[in-house]
Amino acid sequence: MEANVADAAEAERTQVKVDLGARSYDIKIGRGVMDAAGAEIAAVLPGARLAVVVDETVAKLHQKAFSESLNAAGLEHTVLTVPSGESSKCFREFERLCDEVLAARLERGDGIVALGGGVVGDLTGFVASAVRRGMSFVQVPTTLLAQVDSSVGGKTGINARHGKNLIGAFHQPALVLADTAILDTLPIRDFRAGYAEVAKYGLLGDEPFFRWLEANWKAVFAGGPERDQAVARSCQAKADVVAADELEAGRRALLNLGHTFGHALEAAVSYETERVVHGEGVSIGMMLAHEFSEKLQLIDEVTVARVQKHLTDVGLPVSLKDVPGQLPPAETFMDIIAQDKKVSRGALTFILTRGVGEAFVEKGVDPALVSDFLKEKLET
């Protein structure tokens, strides 16, 4: 009987390999993969001692089961809790966690596990990159956003006074466990926000996937096998781009579709998540990228309308007007964009598109055009 149950569980799993030579690793996706976390981690880090970093919210829901799974696999571990929310991605938490990992006497062959959403993953990854100049790192993302985006690709980091994610490292995990059943308890707003990144993969380079999402998004939200498929296809899309361009020299910039506008919007509301969370910023940013592409006569209004319909269908905001409260003037947005790290020597880099699935990197965008476009969007 047990064999059958195990087989069934195995059958439900999907695996995506991120191919980076000696630093290759697997993303294991499916309902319940977290229950086997101990065995999975022991397989990639045999004999390691662990520090598990978790935020307060996730700790309440999942810490106990997670620790039991580690104990069952004989993995000695220390649990380090961080406050929930973006404000934990700061120098102070970075320092505190580095100190605590050292206080736990973890050695170079030991590992650090991030159990949580993007904030915990980014912060913990940077800690893992820096302690002893690099320790093994495992991601157990508990939000859709983290499963399809931040846990894949090795970008880690914290925020600075001058902007988000401006301090960090490229540090690849040894393993990612994406348990799609965990998403059942995710607030709908957070699920939608993560879905914006899922839709992004279709929009940037995979029209058939976007079409599939238009037909199947309700099942993805409901938690059927379609959810696993959507997560796996998103991870695969990101993994392919990352494998081709690990350090973001070129093609990887495509993943920033919607992000330059999105980040600027998040900064413009001082990262007040009551007004805009990251995925919502990406949704609005993707709409702006399409509208800007239309203004540059790269796509027509039919394409813009198609994108807008799908994002609206799933309940995502699609316009700066959807953001509650007053927004700053276009000049403030331009200032933020100029400080964004996707800028190179004064010329603005944007991800534009020639159609659904046909995004491209444009490095020589005239700031005046962007400024005029934003003024229109903020006025109307």
Add this chain to the structure above:
Amino acid sequence: MEANVADAAEAERTQVKVDLGARSYDIKIGRGVMDAAGAEIAAVLPGARLAVVVDETVAKLHQKAFSESLNAAGLEHTVLTVPSGESSKCFREFERLCDEVLAARLERGDGIVALGGGVVGDLTGFVASAVRRGMSFVQVPTTLLAQVDSSVGGKTGINARHGKNLIGAFHQPALVLADTAILDTLPIRDFRAGYAEVAKYGLLGDEPFFRWLEANWKAVFAGGPERDQAVARSCQAKADVVAADELEAGRRALLNLGHTFGHALEAAVSYETERVVHGEGVSIGMMLAHEFSEKLQLIDEVTVARVQKHLTDVGLPVSLKDVPGQLPPAETFMDIIAQDKKVSRGALTFILTRGVGEAFVEKGVDPALVSDFLKEKLET
């Protein structure tokens, strides 16, 4: 006439290439190479804007000339000063410099220059690794120690409460400029401390170089062409090891000859530099490594005496008894060694030797043997 002067200057320069594939870079060594810093940096980072990090002491001596050289090459730059001394290798300075680099609006293709000794190089390199997840980095080491050791190999970092260099990154520079004339103004104690690392390269793998040093050390101290040769041969030795093992998986550990004991000693005196500076710790540590190797019957007393004579000749300390003030008991040393990052899963890793130039990595050293050895050394 000018061509002749330039030729003469060119003739005096030695160049060592650190071969790391796409991340390869040159170390340019010689009297006066800093005068051409602007042109050299412009050649590797054309059009870059720079942040120059310098400590207060070096700023007084060299900042003006350095800035003029950058200006002459048309390199726009911001100067960021840090307090002199090891205490600058801390989280607070790391955060402050990251913020200041961002405030200066440096972009991803821009560069960060470390002008100073090992402290400035290690700290600045970590900042360069982290801001925007990696900016270009140039080292202009102004101490012998930094020229032959810390500026080569890409190890960067800061100190933690639990020990030195426990937080950092591997981040290779794009260029290293080692001006050997600058060392004329270095205090003799600092020159000697750096010389300990020079001697180390002979001891760990190059008996002919150690023999050459025994014959030529006075000229190295005096500043003749022998100094350039000693710096170049040291850089080459380190570059060869680093090229073979960039991330310290194996052979690179040889460079830690004398460092496990040395670091423990530095920590045991709470990094009070009036008592022990790093190079002095390395000198005593190298002696202890040889004496411990003798205790393990790997070398004879003649070899130990030969090493001791040379280190004593140049004026370096060779025994724990040479450290002013009282030292803690062996247990404290063992505790520090256990927390050292060269430890792997409880077994102690030491660099031992079978003779001058024949050091090797021993991963399975019994802690009890080390403890007994240290007790002897602390008592006698």
